[in-house]
Amino acid sequence: MKKVLIVLSAGFLFSCTNSDDCHECHIAWENAQGQEIEVELGEFCGAELSDLESNGDTLLEPVVVGMDTVPAAYYPGSSIHCEEHADH
């Protein structure tokens, strides 16, 4: 009994860590109706991810997403979203 309890405790303790530090990112742009339009930027990892989230990104040409056109401009780090959302 004692051994089982110790093994169970050790197994549970520190059993969950996340090694995945790559994330899909997009520019979030708000259209005239207040809806968020996403311009996919691809997957970023490590230092590239940190650089993107800190310094933002520049769209050199307008990008058409559905009925909206996201203008060519500099988008600061706060406009770059790399977090996951629910899978709906």
Next chain:
Amino acid sequence: MLKQVVLLIFPFYCFAQISGTVKNNDNQPLSGVDVLITSTSVLIQTDSQGNFTLNYDIPSNTLIYFSKEMYEGKSLIYKKGDNISVQLEKLYIDIDEVVVSSLNQKLSTNQTVNIQSVNMNQLNASSFDLVEGLAQISGVEAISTGNGIRKIVVRGLSGTRVVTLMNGVRVENQQWGGDHGIGFTDLGIGKVELVKGPASIMFGADALGGALYFSDENYTSKKKIQSKINSTFESSSMRFNNQLSLKWTHKELKSNTFVEYGNAADYQLPNKRYLFNSRYSNLALKTALGYNMENWVMNLRYQYNYNILGLPGHSHDKEPSIQQLTSSSQNRYPTRPTQFNTQHLIKLENKFYFGTKTLKATLSNSTNRLEEFEAWTVAEIDMTLGSTQLNLDYSMPITERFKWTLGTQAALMNTKNKAARTQLLPDATTTDFGAFSLLEYNKGSFSSQAGLRYDTRSIELTNSTFSKDFNAYSATLGVSKKGENQHIRLSYSSAFRTPHFSELLANGVHHGTQRYEIGEVNLTSEKGNQLDLSYEWANQHLGLIINPYYHIITDFIALNPLDSTINNYPVYRYEQEDKVSIKGVEMNLHFHPHFAHQLHIEESITLLEGKNENNFLPLMPANKFQTLVKYYFEKRQKRVQLHHLFFDYTYHSAQNKVAQNERVSEQYGLINLGLNIVLNNRPDFALTLGVKNITNKSYISHLSRLKNYGIPHEGRSYFIKLSSTI
């Protein structure tokens, strides 16, 4: 070698011995009685002959408290050389059990203020979280953001209006934020005492709504290392939590160490979907070292808590649907947005005993770092709150019936920002100083208390000339009279709360609460005055407590929504209201029928209403009706023993008394069921199996911060709790 070093550092001058016997009404020895030496926090248990022994001396005039389940607790004042012999009487109703307060070392029968004491192992067996457990107490509720972030609400007030203390030290954990939880778990906590209503006389500024006073588990008196595990599992969030404790003592030197790790995935809603990012994890360490001589008791305590808390309900849409905020699959790995909360607390306590006089000096230091991340690598908010506190209390009997306590409390708190996208609050220093005088009178079953306190608080910004000073008087006056079957208490208490500098100076987005907050520099202190009456009546089979109260708060600070948005975030501004009132009544009934001694029925009712001059106050808890039925099985001569079965039903009425722009809430009732099993040959083993929300009811608490998204709490959940020595 270790032993020699320890002996060198802590020389053991005294080799006296304290021993005694505990018997029942029939003069038979009582085994398993807890004998608590209050001055040194050492717990001894009587052996099969009802005897107990402690192999060293303790301060004279120490209060020793004897307790055992289903027996009436008893206390005595220890005098050197006493032959201790105690008789405990069988008790069927423990509606207001006699306990010793860690706050002031007084028996609950002599308390003139309303202090509710709860042992951690008494908290509802179906609770998995410290705050969830405390919310079972009448008059107490929790504001929640999913399951990971919970804040205590006492009689409708929370946040900076409720002071939290850990072993007498104020826990400064950035409680100004609506989404900042209590920050620690029940690890190593033995008892919590709850002061409902103004308590500035004891705790100074901010104790307007009440105070939670947590006390660590006692030390053991056994030489051999005592190790124990507590493990829990809950199916809705696939949550597991493991705690390991180690206790050790060698004569006057005592040590407790506790570690914990818990992890929860997104919880399952009644419709079988999962609330995205309601996941969280916690890691904690707590250790205490105690030493005493005949006239001196020292305790050094340290605790560390690290929490990773997902913030559910996050969306970039203005009005997201529940479908957008929930998932079809369950995940437990940290995502974004997430709060990281790190807390260190160290405390050195010294108590000196000069005959009947006592001097207590406590020095503590804590740091709390709060990081909120919406991006993966750049923090939105990164703030550290450092706090250093010094408390001095001196108490002395003036005559046989009068006791006088004088005290001072000083604190220095520093808020510092680190590099982050947003700086919601500026860097600032807060300095507190308070002094109080408390006079107590006890004659037989009558007790009274009168106290006065003066406090000052100064807030200065680091990078600006802004500074603000506050000062206030607080008072308390109370009487208590205990009869054979009844006990009545009446108390008046006042308190104040200075505006937090988030309320004075906020000007930015608070991502945790998803709103743009604007402060008001001209806010003044809130002042609270409460009248509290408590009447208790009990006989062998029925117990009843009725506790009405009326609390008036002037210059109440409210965070009111404005009809505008900034960067898509709704704008809220701190404003001051002339006067608000909170009135309510709490009732408890304990029925233990004569024809079925195994059956215990407890009912508690909480009714509350908060109003300003024109409207109801926001976030006032709905009325609550709780029924707990416990059936204790007859003891059998088998290895596995069914100990008790419990059934609890909690009904929250609809909350239609809401503030302007606040949503009403629907009524709901929850049923939990559980079975407790013990092993007759292993008294420290206990297993509890059960089901929470057995009907899979979809419900939303009025105090849920996810209420506006229509996100319900968790659905049916199966649980296992295991506790055992190893």
